[in-house]
Amino acid sequence: PEKRGMIDTWLDKHRSLYTAATRHDFVVSIRDGSVDLSSFKTWLGQDYLFVREFVPFVANVLIRAGKESGETSDMEVVLGGLASLNDEIEWFKNEGSKWGVDFSTVVAQKANQEYSRFLEALMSSEVEYSVVLTAFWAIEAVYQESFAHCLGDGNKTPAELTGACNRWGNDGFRQYCLSVKNIAERCLENASGDALVEAEDVLVRVLEHEVAFWEMSRG
Numbered sequence: 001p002e003k004r005g006m007i008d009t010w011l012d013k014h015r016s017l018y019t020a021a022t023r024h025d026f027v028v029s030i031r032d033g034s035v036d037l038s039s040f041k042t043w044l045g046q047d048y049l050f051v052r053e054f055v056p057f058v059a060n061v062l063i064r065a066g067k068e069s070g071e072t073s074d075m076e077v078v079l080g081g082l083a084s085l086n087d088e089i090e091w092f093k094n095e096g097s098k099w100g101v102d103f104s105t106v107v108a109q110k111a112n113q114e115y116s117r118f119l120e121a122l123m124s125s126e127v128e129y130s131v132v133l134t135a136f137w138a139i140e141a142v143y144q145e146s147f148a149h150c151l152g153d154g155n156k157t158p159a160e161l162t163g164a165c166n167r168w169g170n171d172g173f174r175q176y177c178l179s180v181k182n183i184a185e186r187c188l189e190n191a192s193g194d195a196l197v198e199a200e201d202v203l204v205r206v207l208e209h210e211v212a213f214w215e216m217s218r219g
């Protein structure tokens, strides 16, 4: 295992919030098979809209990785993430037709709009790269942990939802999240005290946005 860095320290400090983000009732209901399919459709439509907003954010991280990252492989990790978002948008479109969710009529709910505004603010050049990377890691890691939980031992995840769970719960995505975490940790090692304060705050805010995002599935 990697040596413990800032992110693990912050996760320990904000453990209950991290658990709220990664073990939300909606996720637990997928795992135990009790999920309400209208909740799933709500999540699907909202997440499709989220991913469309997430692409420019990741593109911004990519540009900064080319300029500001210490190692050439950093850019390749982020490029891999961007490439998988391309597949993800196709996957969403297929799921949308499978479930009868017409994305052209889905309207972003308040929690989704607020999350988008937060992502936009992070794209400002005023925000330090280490802070942006911390947010990027957290956004990806919440989905990885949540959906991996739905595939863990003893799950009763409905067969028609395992595609969604595999998308973020697979081992390749887990490895990718670890790579992003390592890049973030390396940048945080050289960050100023002010940047560390901001990175911790941004981590907490991502977790809060993720909880609010899952909450939308309640309808």
Ligand code: HMH
Binding pocket: 047, 050, 051, 139, 140, 141, 142, 143, 144, 210, 213
């Ligand atoms: C709300 N957070 C949300 N949606 C996603 N697709 C991701 C994170 C990706 O990790």
